[in-house]
Amino acid sequence: METRRADTIQIAGSLVLLAALLAALTGRLEQSSYAYLAANALGSGVLAGSAVFSQE
Structure with missing residues (x-):
């Protein structure tokens, strides 16, 4: 995932x-x-999904 997009998400x-x-x-x-x-749930899911896909 692109860094800027990941940060925005x-x-x-x-x-x-x-x-x-x-x-x-x-x-x-x-x-x-x-x-x-x-x-x-939505906010947590977005943060968890972002962390998984960006592997941070």
Whole structure:
């Protein structure tokens, strides 16, 4: 995977995780809600997939 593309994907995954955390901290999402859990799963999956394919 091209380095710049891998970095962009990793940043996007991190932003999804941070957005979910911020929404939970500000009371916009419950930590047990499907939206929060889905955002965490998506962000984590993106980071894990990126790490596997870029072998970092």
